[in-house]
Amino acid sequence: AQSVTQLDSQVPVFEEAPVELRCNYSSSVSVYLFWYVQYPNQGLQLLLKYLSGSTLVKGINGFEAEFNKSQTSFHLRKPSVHISDTAEYFCAVISNSGGYQKVTFGTGTKLQVIP
C-alpha cells in the first residue's frame, strides 16, 4: 500500500520567519514526489518535484524540499515566508507498477503567515 502523511494540519508562522512543512510517505516501490499549493477556491499549483538526481530540489516562490530515502521524507522548507504564502500545501507521491500509475495525496497542511 502507498500512503502519504502530513504530520501538521496547521502551521502558524510569523512573517519573514523560516518554515518547514513535513511529509512522510510509504511505498513498496520507487516513487516520485511532489508539493502542491492551493489558494482558497483554486486548484492545485505545482511548487516543486523530485523525479531523480539531486535530492535537494528548488521550486517556485523560494521553496525547496529535500528527498530523504532512508527516512522516507520529503519536507518542504522556505527560509523567509511572506504573507502571500498563506495557503494549503499538499504533498503527493506517484508510483508506477505493472504499467499503472498510482497517485496519493496527503491531507494537507494549512500555512498561516502572521504579520
Place this chain on the structure above:
Amino acid sequence: DAGVTQSPTHLIKTRGQQVTLRCSPKSGHDTVSWYQQALGQGPQFIFQYYEEEERQRGNFPDRFSGHQFPNYSSELNVNALLLGDSALYLCASSWLNEQYFGPGTRLTVT
C-alpha cells in the same frame, strides 16, 4: 498555453440528479485524471483516462463515470447525486510523471 481548463466553475444540483463536468488538458498532454476534494481533505483519485479508455480507477462507485475524446478532453459524469458528492472536482493532465491541475469545479448537492 491555456493550461488545464475546467467548466463549469460552480454548479448546484439536487439529490438524485445527474451532472457532467468538463476538462480540457494542457496542450500536448494525452492523459487526464479526475480527483474529488472534499472540504478540508486532500484530493482523492477517481479515475484516469488515456487514449480514450479508462486506464485505472480509484475507490469510487459506478455512479462515477467518464469519457475521453480524441482531442484528449474529458468529461466526468456523476449519476444519482448524493449530498456527500458535494466537493471540488479537480482535473489534472499529465505528461510522463508530472501532473498539472485545473482550477476545479465546485459541486454543491442540496
